[in-house]
Amino acid sequence: MLEVKNVTKRYGKNIACNDVSFTLEPGTLTVLLGPNGAGKSTIIKSIIGFLKFEGSITVNGVNNKTPEARKYLGYIPELPSLYPNLTVIEHMEFIARAYKLTDYKDRIDMLLTRFELDDKRKKFGDELSKGMQQKLNLCLGLLPDPDILLLDEPMLGLDPHAIKELKNYIEELRQAGKTMFISTHIIDSVDMLWDRTIIMQGGQIRANVARDEIEGSGKSLEDLFFEVTEGIEKEAVSSSGDEA
Ligand code: ADP
Numbered sequence: 001m002l003e004v005k006n007v008t009k010r011y012g013k014n015i016a017c018n019d020v021s022f023t024l025e026p027g028t029l030t031v032l033l034g035p036n037g038a039g040k041s042t043i044i045k046s047i048i049g050f051l052k053f054e055g056s057i058t059v060n061g062v063n064n065k066t067p068e069a070r071k072y073l074g075y076i077p078e079l080p081s082l083y084p085n086l087t088v089i090e091h092m093e094f095i096a097r098a099y100k101l102t103d104y105k106d107r108i109d110m111l112l113t114r115f116e117l118d119d120k121r122k123k124f125g126d127e128l129s130k131g132m133q134q135k136l137n138l139c140l141g142l143l144p145d146p147d148i149l150l151l152d153e154p155m156l157g158l159d160p161h162a163i164k165e166l167k168n169y170i171e172e173l174r175q176a177g178k179t180m181f182i183s184t185h186i187i188d189s190v191d192m193l194w195d196r197t198i199i200m201q202g203g204q205i206r207a208n209v210a211r212d213e214i215e216g217s218g219k220s221l222e223d224l225f226f227e228v229t230e231g232i233e234k235e236a237v238s239s240s241g242d243e244a
Contacts, residue, residue: 074146080137082125
């Protein structure tokens with residue numbers, strides 16, 4: 001279980017995350033929605049241990065910055081940071097060695113095939129198109145097969161085949177009992193099976209709802225998103241004449 005408790009992150013006077021608390025239950029897929037600048041990347045970077053923050057984040061009860069906690073965590077950043085003079089296969093082997101993986105060759109083959117990079121093995125990082133870089137970024141994040149996977153805007157820049165493949169892969173990970181946390185500002189991109197949605201705006205959590213709560217309310221995720229982030233609710237609009 002991953003617990004985020006009262007996390008606040010300030011950049012000078014700007015508060016990127018303000019007293020954010022939530023829990024990721026094991027084996028669940030949580031979607032983090034919010035407009036640009038809501039604080040989604042900040043909370044993900046805090047969880048993975050890249051940022052200093054106030055509050056606490058624990059993985060199975062252990063501080064997220066300890067080696068013990070970090071071995072459970074995986075991260076796919078929004079923007080790839082590749083080495084221009086390493087090839088695709090060298091990037092994959094670099095990650096395999098960094099994570100001390102054993103018997104990883106078949107997993108590399110599987111990932112490169114699924115994300116259509118198999119014929120690009122010998123291409124250098126700076127020879128890849130933006131979409132291919134994004135796909136390699138995904139493969140690098142998926143290779144260690146962590147128990148808790150954080151994906152920051154993973155669909156950005158992907159072609160339709162890769163989006164479909166990623167959604168299938170996410171569903172397989174979900175069925176294998178992995179815990180996933182996926183941030184996006186594109187509601188349509190998370191039409192896969194999710195268990196919980198957290199909506200952030202202005203650095204704060206504005207809603208944290210289980211799938212059956214939304215389905216039971218008869219609203220779509222989009223309805224809820226606009227209701228929460230823009231105050232657009234049918235009843236509220238019709239009663240707006242009550243305001244002074
Ligand atoms: P999101 O991922 O939801 O688009 P971010 O977490 O990137 O939002 O940003 C939240 C807020 O923090 C924004 O106001 C953004 O400008 C600010 N911010 C993010 N990173 C930095 C940084 N390195 N320095 C200063 N402000 C930052």
